[in-house]
Structure formats: structure tokens, C-alpha cells
Amino acid sequence: MPHPPEAATPLSLADxxxxxxxxxxxxxxxxxxxxxxxxxDRAARLRLPHALEHLRPGGTVSGPSMVMLADVAIxxxxxxxxxxxxxxxxxxxxNINFLKRPAPGELVAVVKLIKVGRRLAVGECSIFDADESExxxxxxxxxxxxxxxx
Numbered sequence: 001m002p003h004p005p006e007a008a009t010p011l012s013l014a015d016x017x018x019x020x021x022x023x024x025x026x027x028x029x030x031x032x033x034x035x036x037x038x039x040x041d042r043a044a045r046l047r048l049p050h051a052l053e054h055l056r057p058g059g060t061v062s063g064p065s066m067v068m069l070a071d072v073a074i075x076x077x078x079x080x081x082x083x084x085x086x087x088x089x090x091x092x093x094x095n096i097n098f099l100k101r102p103a104p105g106e107l108v109a110v111v112k113l114i115k116v117g118r119r120l121a122v123g124e125c126s127i128f129d130a131d132e133s134e135x136x137x138x139x140x141x142x143x144x145x146x147x148x149x150x
Contacts, residue, residue, distance in 0.1 A: 008082040008149065013039050016080050020072075023087060027072060034072055039080035042113035046073040050105045061102040066127055070096055070139035073109035074123035078143055081116060088146040089121065096139040106130040119145055 011019070017036050020027055027034045033053070038045040046069065048054065054065040071094055079086045108128045115122040120142055127137040 008085065010041060011039065011080050011083055013080075015084075016076055019079060019084065019087065020076065024072070034069060036076055039076060042077060042081050042116065044073055044077035044080060044109075044111040046076060046109045046111075048107040048109070055104055059104055061104065061107060063096075063098060066098070066102070066107065066137050067094065067096055067139070069107060069109050069127060070094065070125040070137070071141060073111045073125050074113075074139075074141045075143065077111040077113050077123055078116075078121050078145075081113060082121075082145070082149055085146060085149040086121075088149075089143045092120075092142045092144045094139060094141040096137055098137050100134060100136050102129060102136045107136065108132055114140075117145075119147070121145055 013036060016039050020036065035047040035049060037047055048065060048069045054061050056062040071091055075089065078089055108130060109125050111123055111125045113121060113123045122142050125139045126135050128135055
């Protein structure tokens, strides 16, 4: 009879930040494009700093930048919750609703994982302006988990 897999080992903020820096250089060295501020059990908080790379004509933060923030933020919460084995998790779907046009500046992503199962993890991400006074976008995403993670 096979042995059940061991429980996942949650990761600290420093651990998750190091893994993202090592494996996802497109997020930017030293947090240039995305800063990880907090990780917890089934949760994360990230910040998209103000940068010209994120602006589109008309002086607003681009939709692709907000999608990247949501995708990375939910992935970070999965890594923090399930440990290094979750590096192999892949996005299978992502839906985002843009609620208000963001002014140029920093954005904050607040994530809660809704479900963490054997094969799938589902999370939601609320994107706010820098002072978190107004929600600008809301995303949900599903990630396929590696078979041997749990």
C-alpha cells in the first residue's frame, strides 16, 4: 500500500521572495515590478510599484499589468501555503473584472485562497489603489497542482 504524501511545509516571506526571484526574473530584480509584502496561510499581499512600464496611453495602469499582479499574487499565496513543491503549479484559468480606471501609481493586491485541494487551488485577488480606499479590479484564478505535492 503506498504511503500518503507528507503535509506541505508553508514558506516564510523570505523563502517565497527568494523562490520568485530565482525562478521568475520577469517579475523584476529586487521587486522592481512586484513587491511581496506579506504571506500567510492561504493569503498574500503584494504591491505593484509605480513604473512607466505599467502605464498605457491615457495615463492609466494597463490591464496586462493588473493581470500580471493578480496572477503572481495568487501564485505567491499558493507557494506560501503549500511550500516549494508548488513551484510546478500552473494557471489553468484567470478571470478579472476591471472595476475602475486606476490613476498612475502603486497598486496593492490582497489574496485569499478559496480552495486548496489535491489537484487544484482556487484564489481570489482584490486590487486596490495605494491607500486601499477603492477596489480597482477583482480576479479569480485556478491553478493545477503537481500530483506529488500533497
